[in-house]
Amino acid sequence: MITLTEENYIKAIYHLGSNGDTSVNTNAIAEVMQTKASSVTDMIKKLSEKNYADYKKYQGVTLTEAGRVVAVNIIRKHRLWEVFLVEKLNFSWDEVHEVAEHLEHIKSEKLINQLDAFLEFPKHDPHGDPIPDKEGNFQHIEKIILAKAEVGSTYKCVGVDDDSSSFLKYLDSNKIALGTIITIKHREPYDNSIKIALENTEIVVSQNVAKNLYLKKV
Amino acid sequence: MITLTEENYIKAIYHLGSNGDTSVNTNAIAEVMQTKASSVTDMIKKLSEKNYADYKKYQGVTLTEAGRVVAVNIIRKHRLWEVFLVEKLNFSWDEVHEVAEHLEHIKSEKLINQLDAFLEFPKHDPHGDPIPDKEGNFQHIEKIILAKAEVGSTYKCVGVDDDSSSFLKYLDSNKIALGTIITIKHREPYDNSIKIALENTEIVVSQNVAKNLYLKKV
DNA sequence: AATAAAATTTAGACTAGTCTAAAAATATTT
DNA sequence: AAATATTTTTAGACTAGTCTAAATTTTATT
Numbered sequence: 001m002i003t004l005t006e007e008n009y010i011k012a013i014y015h016l017g018s019n020g021d022t023s024v025n026t027n028a029i030a031e032v033m034q035t036k037a038s039s040v041t042d043m044i045k046k047l048s049e050k051n052y053a054d055y056k057k058y059q060g061v062t063l064t065e066a067g068r069v070v071a072v073n074i075i076r077k078h079r080l081w082e083v084f085l086v087e088k089l090n091f092s093w094d095e096v097h098e099v100a101e102h103l104e105h106i107k108s109e110k111l112i113n114q115l116d117a118f119l120e121f122p123k124h125d126p127h128g129d130p131i132p133d134k135e136g137n138f139q140h141i142e143k144i145i146l147a148k149a150e151v152g153s154t155y156k157c158v159g160v161d162d163d164s165s166s167f168l169k170y171l172d173s174n175k176i177a178l179g180t181i182i183t184i185k186h187r188e189p190y191d192n193s194i195k196i197a198l199e200n201t202e203i204v205v206s207q208n209v210a211k212n213l214y215l216k217k218v
Numbered sequence: 219m220i221t222l223t224e225e226n227y228i229k230a231i232y233h234l235g236s237n238g239d240t241s242v243n244t245n246a247i248a249e250v251m252q253t254k255a256s257s258v259t260d261m262i263k264k265l266s267e268k269n270y271a272d273y274k275k276y277q278g279v280t281l282t283e284a285g286r287v288v289a290v291n292i293i294r295k296h297r298l299w300e301v302f303l304v305e306k307l308n309f310s311w312d313e314v315h316e317v318a319e320h321l322e323h324i325k326s327e328k329l330i331n332q333l334d335a336f337l338e339f340p341k342h343d344p345h346g347d348p349i350p351d352k353e354g355n356f357q358h359i360e361k362i363i364l365a366k367a368e369v370g371s372t373y374k375c376v377g378v379d380d381d382s383s384s385f386l387k388y389l390d391s392n393k394i395a396l397g398t399i400i401t402i403k404h405r406e407p408y409d410n411s412i413k414i415a416l417e418n419t420e421i422v423v424s425q426n427v428a429k430n431l432y433l434k435k436v
Numbered sequence: 437a438a439t440a441a442a443a444t445t446t447a448g449a450c451t452a453g454t455c456t457a458a459a460a461a462t463a464t465t466t
Numbered sequence: 467a468a469a470t471a472t473t474t475t476t477a478g479a480c481t482a483g484t485c486t487a488a489a490t491t492t493t494a495t496t
Contacts, residue, residue: 005483026444039484041445046482058444058491089332099326106324108317114307223453244474257454259475264452276461276474 002050004105007074009033009043010052013063014071023060072136077112078104079125079132084115086126093126094168127168128159128178128214144217146184146194147210154183155215162212171213174203181218220268222323225292227251227261228270231281232289241278287354294350295330296322297343302333304344311344312386345386346377346396346432362435364402364412365428372401373433380430389431392421399436 012032017024026044030037044061047053052067063071081103085091091099113134116122123139124130130138143158157180160167171177175198185195185202192207205213230250235242244262248255262279265271270285281289299321303309309317331352334340341357342348348356361376375398378385389395393416403420404413410425423431 003482027442035483036485037444038446038486042483085329088336089329091328091332095328099324099329102324102326106317106320108320110309110313111303111307111317114309118306221452245472253453254455255474256456256476260453 002052002070005043006047006050006052007070007105009040009047010063010067010070011074013047013053013061014068014075017062019068019071023062025060029061069136072132074104076132076136077106079129080112080115080119080122082125082127083119083122083131087119092168092172094163094165094172096126097163097165124159124178126178127163128157142216143214145211146196146205146213146215147192147207149184149194149215151184151187154181154218156181156218157213158216159214160212161214167209167212170209174205175199175201176213182215220270220288223261224265224268224270225288225323227258227265228281228285228288229292231265231271231279232286232293235280237286237289239280241280243278247279290350290354292322294354295324297347297349298330298333298337298340300343300345301337301340301349305337310386310390312381312383312390314344315381315383342377342396344396345381346375360434361432363429364414364423364431364433365410365425367402367412367433369402369405372399372436374399374436375431376434377432378430379432385427385430388427392423393417393419394431400433 009029012029013024016028016032026037026040029040029044033040044053044055047067048055048061051064052070053061053063055061078100081100082096085096085099086093116134121133122131124141128141128143130141132138141158145161146155149155157176157178159178160171176182180198183197185197187194188204192210193204194207194210195202195204227247230247231242234246234250244255244258247258247262251258262271262273265285266273266279269282270288271279271281273279296318299318300314303314303317304311334352339351340349342359346359346361348359350356359376363379364373367373375394375396377396378389394400398416401415402412403415406412406422410428411422412425412428413420413422
C-alpha cells in the first residue's frame, strides 16, 4: 500500500522534475513539502525501496515508470475534482486547489471514472491544465507565456502557471479569465511590463504577471 | 487539530453508545475499530485529554458535547456523499459505504454545504438514514422493524439497519428498495420468518432479514 | 589544486498509533 | 464470600514520519 505522504512526495518529484524525467534535488523537495532535507532523504530511500523512484546518494532522484503512473493518477484526480468544485459546487478558481489537495487522495477507481463521466470528460481544469484520461494520456496544448507574446498580435488566455489564490484573484479583478481574448499593445523595455487590450479596456501588467499567464494565438 | 484516527474513534463511540449518551466499553470499540483493547485505552485517554470524551478507568467512555458535534458532522458528510454517489455517479446503494468512509474526512465547510445545496438538501441517505443539517439537527423518522410489523397491515420500506453489501444485494435481488410497499401476510411462529407481499409476488424472509428492515405504516 | 561554501546524508531522538504480554480491576460463578 | 473468568489497563516495544545536530560529499571559489 502507498501512503498519503508517499503520494505527496511522488507528486512533488513529478512536478519539480518536469514530469519525473529530470533529476530533482533534496532541498527543492524539502521546500515544496515544507519539511527538512533530512526527512526528504529518508522518504526518498523508502520510495526507492518501493520502486517508485531511482535514487543514488548525493545525485538527486527521478521517478520510475511506476512512480510516474502514481503521479499522473493523482494529477488526474486533482484536476477532475477541481472541475467538479467549480462547475457543480460554485467554487471560484482560486478556492479549489486546497480542497482538491485532499480529494486527490481518495482511492477508488470507480469514483474517479464516474466523476469523469459525470463532468462529461473535461479536457482541462479551471486553470487551463490538461486532465489525463483513464490511461494517463494528456492532451497537449500549444501555449506561450504572455511575456513572450508579440506586440500587435491577438491571443486567447488558456492557462496559468501560478495557481495561487492571490494571482487568480488579481486576474479576476482585472476581468481576465480562461478564454478571454487579449491583444498585445506595447512592451515597455525598462521593466518588461506589457500593455494589453481587453474587451473594452487597456491595462498594464507587470513582468511577474506576464510570466504566469499562458496564451494561444487566435 | 483532530486526526483521522481520532475522528474514527469518535464516530465508533457515537454509534456504539446510541448517539454518545450511554457508556461504551473498550472491547466493543476495539472490535469495530479492528484493533486491540490496549490501543483503545490509549486513544480514549487522548480523546479525554482533548475533551472529546469523558472517561473513568474501567468505567467505559461517553462523548462530551464537543465529541458529539464532531460525530454528527462526520455523519452528515458521510451521508451526503452517499447521496451524491448514488444520485450523481450511479453507484448502487451497496457500493457507497466504503468510499464514503474516506470522503467523510475531507475538511471543508464550504465543500459540504455546497454539496448539500447541489443535492437539494436531501433529508435521507440511500439507506434511509436521516442526514443532519448544517446545525446538526436530525429529521426524526418514525419507523418500526419488519420483525414487529402487524400481520395484515401495509407498510413502506424506509430504511435498513444493516448496510452491509450482502444484505443490500439480497434486498435488490428480491426487488425490495426504499419506498417499496409491502403487506405482511403471515408470521411463522416456528422460526419467526415472515411472508410478505410485494407488488406482484409473495416472498418469505428470515427473522434475520426482518430485524434489519425498517418500515413505516401507510 | 586547495579551500570554502553549499547540499546531502547519517545518527539519534521524538510523536502518533499500534502491538504483546503481564498486571490490575471488575464481574460471574460456585 | 471465595474462586474464577473476563475486561481493562499498564509497561515496554515497534513503525512511519519527522526533527536537530553532526558528518560527509559535492560544487564553487580562490
